Amino acid sequence: xxxxxxxxxxxxxxxxxxxxxxxxxxxxxxxxxxxxxxxxxxxxxxxxxxxxxxxxxxxxxxxxxxxxxxxxxxxxxxxxxxxxxxxxxxxxxxxxxxxxxxxxxxxxxxxxxxxxxxxxxxxxxxxxxxxxxxxxxxxxxxxxxxxxxxxxxxxxxxxxxxxxxxxxxxxxxxxxxxxxxxxxxxxxxxxxxxxxxxxxxxxxxxxxxxxxxxxxxxxxxxxxxxxxxxxxxxxxxxxxxxxxxxxxxxxxxxxxxxxxxxxxxxxxxxxxxxxxxxxxxxxxxxxxxxxxxxxxxxxxxxxxxxxxxxxxxxxxxxxxxxxxxxxxxxxxxxxxxxxxxxxxxxxxxxxxxxxxxxxxxxxxxxxxxxxxxxxxxxxxxxxxxxxxxxxxxxxxxxxxxxxxxxxxxxxxxxxxxxxxxxxxxxxxxxxxxxxxxxxxxxxxxxxxxx
Numbered sequence: 001x002x003x004x005x006x007x008x009x010x011x012x013x014x015x016x017x018x019x020x021x022x023x024x025x026x027x028x029x030x031x032x033x034x035x036x037x038x039x040x041x042x043x044x045x046x047x048x049x050x051x052x053x054x055x056x057x058x059x060x061x062x063x064x065x066x067x068x069x070x071x072x073x074x075x076x077x078x079x080x081x082x083x084x085x086x087x088x089x090x091x092x093x094x095x096x097x098x099x100x101x102x103x104x105x106x107x108x109x110x111x112x113x114x115x116x117x118x119x120x121x122x123x124x125x126x127x128x129x130x131x132x133x134x135x136x137x138x139x140x141x142x143x144x145x146x147x148x149x150x151x152x153x154x155x156x157x158x159x160x161x162x163x164x165x166x167x168x169x170x171x172x173x174x175x176x177x178x179x180x181x182x183x184x185x186x187x188x189x190x191x192x193x194x195x196x197x198x199x200x201x202x203x204x205x206x207x208x209x210x211x212x213x214x215x216x217x218x219x220x221x222x223x224x225x226x227x228x229x230x231x232x233x234x235x236x237x238x239x240x241x242x243x244x245x246x247x248x249x250x251x252x253x254x255x256x257x258x259x260x261x262x263x264x265x266x267x268x269x270x271x272x273x274x275x276x277x278x279x280x281x282x283x284x285x286x287x288x289x290x291x292x293x294x295x296x297x298x299x300x301x302x303x304x305x306x307x308x309x310x311x312x313x314x315x316x317x318x319x320x321x322x323x324x325x326x327x328x329x330x331x332x333x334x335x336x337x338x339x340x341x342x343x344x345x346x347x348x349x350x351x352x353x354x355x356x357x358x359x360x361x362x363x364x365x366x367x368x369x370x371x372x373x374x375x376x377x378x379x380x381x382x383x384x385x386x387x388x389x390x391x392x393x394x395x396x397x398x399x400x401x402x403x404x405x406x407x408x409x410x411x412x413x414x415x416x417x418x419x420x421x422x423x424x425x426x427x428x429x430x431x432x433x434x435x436x437x438x439x440x441x442x443x444x445x446x447x448x449x450x
Contacts, residue, residue, distance in 0.1 A: 006369025009379065011064060013368045015041065017107065017387050018067040021394070024106025025069040025099060030054075032095040035086035038070040065361075071099075093413045100405045107391030108334060114384035116330035121377050122320030125160030129218040129315065130182075137214020142195040144182065144215065151190050152181035159319050161210070161217055168209035170340050173202040173352025205356040206297045220309040222257035233303015238287040240276065240304060247282060248275035257306050264289060268298040294448075337385060341392045360442030399424070399431030 019041050026039050036054070040046075042061030049059045071088040072079060079087055088096065128150040133140050150158050153167035171178055178195040201207045210217065224246040229236045246254050250272050254260050264272075268291035276283045290301040321329050347353035359367075364386065371382035395403040404427065412418045 002369060002373060005373040006365050009368035009372035010365040012372075013364075013383055013386060014064050016383065017110070017390055018042075018064070020106050020110045020387075021103045021390060022067045022069050024102035024104075028099045028102035029069065029071055029088070032091055032099060033086060034088050034091060034099065035072040035083065036069060037072060038068075040070070041067040043067075093409050097406060097409045097413070100402050100409065101395075103402055104391040104394045107387045107394070108338065111337070111384040111387040111391070112327075112330045112334045114330075114380045114387070115333040116326045118377050118380050118384070119321040119326035119329040119333075120323060121380075122318055123377055124316055125162065125319055126217070126311065127315050127317055128158055128161045128164045130215055131218035132216040134214035134216070138195050138197075138212075139214040142180070142193045144180065144193055144195075146218075147185045148182040150180055150182055152179075154179050155181075159317060165210055166336075166340070168213070169207075170343060171197060171200060172204070172207055172209065172344075173199065173347045175199055199352075202352050203354050204297070205354045206293060207357075216258075218315070219258065220311060220315075221255075222306050222309050224254050224257045224260050225306060226304050227307045228305045230303030233301065234287050234290050235302050235304040238274075238285050240274070240285060240287070241278065243278070245277040246274055247277050249273070251275075260302075264300040264302050266300065268292070268300040270300065334384070334388065337388045338392060341389055345392070345396075355441060356445050356448070358438070358442045358445050360439065360446040362443070362446035398434055399427035400435060401431065404428075404431050 022039060022041065026036055029036055036056045038057045038059060040059040040061055042059075042064045043066060044061050044063040046059045046061050049057060051057050072083065072086050073088045074084065075089055084090060088099070091099075130139075130144060130146050130148050130150065132146055133144055150164050152158055153164060154171075156163070156167050158164045158167060168178075175198050178197055180193050180195060181190045182193060183190050195213065201209070201212055204212075226235070226240060226242050226244045226246070228242065229240065246260060248254055249260060249263055252263075254263075267289055269289060271286065271288045274285045274287055276285050287302070290303065291298050292301045293299050344353055344357070348355050348357070367382060368379075371378040394401050395406070397403045397407040399405075399408075408419045408424060408427070
């Protein structure tokens with residue numbers, strides 16, 4: 001079933017985002033008097049095709065990895081004199097800029113709409129209450145303590161842990177002061193604690209911002225009773241069974257599930273002995289833990305899970321917006337995610353953030369399937385994030401992308417004459433090399449995560 005969600009989620013995501021992006025180009029081109037010859041969603045062999053009254057051919061093709069809008073252009077073939085005024089290349093430079101920019105702009109508008117819908121649908125969030133603070137950690141030095149609720153990070157409100165994590169992601173690789181607003185149990189007056197950062201998590205392959213600060217979110221205690229096993233995991237191979245109660249690990253008593261998780265993570269590839277209570281009798285089960293990740297990022301893996309705990313009602317909050325407030329929230333989130341995406345690209349360029357954080361089609365497909373399976377709100381959130389990424393990447397000043405064309409047209413606007421064909425040719429060759437290189441790097445990262 002998860003594979004079906006992944007396939008359907010990916011096709012829907014790419015279909016919606018590509019169609020809307022290309023529709024932006026198409027709509028503005030029509031308004032500028034350019035004849036559109038073809039509007040294609042996908043590449044390769046056409047599966048569906050039809051024509052409208054303007055003579056534009058609409059195509060749904062077999063390979064859903066993009067799309068394009070083909071316009072009448074004298075640079076791409078002979079154009080009858082009576083139709084020359086409908087050519088893209090004959091339009092004033094400001095109209096060509098508008099047509100090219102319309103695709104990425106459409107992606108940002110689509111993200112705003114998705115975030116608006118999500119804001120009105122509402123979501124249940126866990127209050128960001130600190131469960132534990134690791135002694136000697138950055139959080140401990142800053143005076144953060146168990147029981148405090150994080151209400152803001154650098155002045156931005158944090159209604160749930162996802163907001164805390166998103167705010168912390170924006171500080172990866174940086175030095176300076178991180179301001180965290182908290183309220184004590186039974187109090188309503190926020191206090192600000194300052195966390196000192198020094199190239200925080202710079203170059204980390206798989207950063208975990210909350211844990212790296214030394215914070216552990218509060219969660220209800222989970223009994224260490226197995227409910228499910230990874231068919232290919234160490235627990236299954238060692239003979240552990242659903243219903244087993246884990247009593248101790250290497251002779252150290254286990255109070256709850258989180259204690260087991262933390263201990264296992266610290267021992268990638270280690271041989272351990274679990275004491276298990278099964279049918280009223282204790283059994284010693286030797287297990288060789290698996291390892292996930294590489295180098296310092298490696299973590300132990302048991303391959304077992306427990307039933308979800310019931311959260312107390314006072315630890316949950318419903319976040320929902322009305323239609324008008326939802327528009328403002330949608331615009332705020334669109335702006336914040338756009339700024340975060342640009343900042344992350346800058347940090348990768350300057351080595352503050354590892355390029356291993358780049359994701360390719362495999363990761364996108366997995367996240368699409370997981371979010372689709374999780375529910376409408378999560379899937380719309382994913383579509384919004386992906387739409388913003390598509391918009392930002394297309395605006396980068398790299399020839400072959402929309403941003404590269406915009407760069408040439410802006411230079412033409414300033415100079416009063418077009419960039420020479422030879423320079424544009426060189427730019428396109430460089431652009432193709434960059435795009436292919438980045439795509440290969442993202443694919444390698446995907447395969448590494450598998």
